[in-house]
Amino acid sequence: MIPLGPLRLETPLVASSGTFGSVVEFAKVADLGAYGAAVAKSVSKDPWPGRPAPRVAGTDAGMLNGIGIQNPGIDAWLRDIAPHLEPLSVPVWGSAVGRTPDAFAEVADGLARGGVAAVEVNLSCPNLEGHTIIALDARMSAAVIDAVRRAVSIPVGAKLSPNASNIVDIAEAVVDAGADFLTLTNTIKGAAIDIETRRPCLSGLIGGYSGPALKPIALACVLEVHGALPDVPIVGTGGVRTGRDVVEYLLAGASAVGLGTIHFAEPRAGARVLEEMKDVVGSLGVTDLTELIGAVEPW
Numbered sequence: 169m170i171p172l173g174p175l176r177l178e179t180p181l182v183a184s185s186g187t188f189g190s191v192v193e194f195a196k197v198a199d200l201g202a203y204g205a206a207v208a209k210s211v212s213k214d215p216w217p218g219r220p221a222p223r224v225a226g227t228d229a230g231m232l233n234g235i236g237i238q239n240p241g242i243d244a245w246l247r248d249i250a251p252h253l254e255p256l257s258v259p260v261w262g263s264a265v266g267r268t269p270d271a272f273a274e275v276a277d278g279l280a281r282g283g284v285a286a287v288e289v290n291l292s293c294p295n296l297e298g299h300t301i302i303a304l305d306a307r308m309s310a311a312v313i314d315a316v317r318r319a320v321s322i323p324v325g326a327k328l329s330p331n332a333s334n335i336v337d338i339a340e341a342v343v344d345a346g347a348d349f350l351t352l353t354n355t356i357k358g359a360a361i362d363i364e365t366r367r368p369c370l371s372g373l374i375g376g377y378s379g380p381a382l383k384p385i386a387l388a389c390v391l392e393v394h395g396a397l398p399d400v401p402i403v404g405t406g407g408v409r410t411g412r413d414v415v416e417y418l419l420a421g422a423s424a425v426g427l428g429t430i431h432f433a434e435p436r437a438g439a440r441v442l443e444e445m446k447d448v449v450g451s452l453g454v455t456d457l458t459e460l461i462g463a464v465e466p467w
């Protein structure tokens with residue numbers, strides 16, 4: 169069992185929000201047992217239609233998305249999705265998104281009533297109207313986490329942005345406000361332009377960039393935050409494709425590691441990555457995975 173604050177995970181892998189639907193669909197194509205948790209697509213208070221097409225685009229190294237958090241709203245989520253989560257062979261975390269602290273709190277309360285094991289607070293989506301990212305502002309981020317903390321008694325995670333100029337400031341603010349763990353990170357702002365049509369490849373112009381190129385950026389966030397706040401549990405997320413990537417995140421200070429974009433090319437990646445990780449850990453002569461957490465050696 170891997171400790172992640174008040175949570176205990178069967179494996180260190182976490183299926184990252186938005187990269188496999190509501191979890192229910194994912195159960196039909198993936199081996200959910202490979203994951204210690206699966207985070208459902210972010211949900212808002214009222215239904216959000218998301219952005220019009222085109223809203224995903226390939227790049228040389230990774231993908232851009234400008235989905236705009238299309239979701240049915242918390243009432244429909246409770247009615248249509250929550251009842252199907254309990255039989256799944258993985259703990260499901262909810263993901264809350266919103267525009268005000270009260271709206272986040274209302275969603276988190278709904279997710280908790282729907283039976284999720286934890287709520288991850290999405291402070292960091294880069295493709296909403298106006299491209300405002302709450303997780304760039306320590307005071308706003310703390311206000312949201314404070315409201316969610318008061319609304320639920322289940323564990324609360326804060327998902328932060330690699331666009332923050334000083335991610336340690338944001339991490340400190342959300343931990344002081346009551347976050348039990350941090351997810352580092354969401355996508356980073358990105359764009360691409362079709363030179364023939366002269367149009368951006370995403371209707372929203374700027375979207376979230378994810379996949380392999382994000383790994384060194386998110387890894388730096390994990391190193392910085394773990395260095396400053398060594399007792400705060402972290403889910404390292406960004407560009408993971410192999411068992412070696414997982415071990416790299418553990419060494420940087422993550423207790424668990426998210427898999428996102430890889431699911432689009434390989435829905436069953438979790439099972440492969442877990443086996444690879446076990447082989448790598450064995451080859452390093454390590455018997456207890458938790459020994460690796462934050463065990464990066466200085467020069």
Ligand SMILES: Cc1cc2nc3c(=O)[nH]c(=O)nc-3n(C[C@H](O)[C@H](O)[C@H](O)COP(=O)(O)O)c2cc1C
Nearest residue numbers: 184185186210233290353354378379406407428429
């Ligand atoms: C198409 C797509 C949709 C996403 N939707 C969400 C979302 O609803 N909520 C959220 O917190 N993160 C969302 N993310 C971000 C991922 O959960 C993850 O943090 C990010 O993609 C970095 O990991 P990766 O490089 O392994 O994909 C989304 C990512 C992609 C590619």
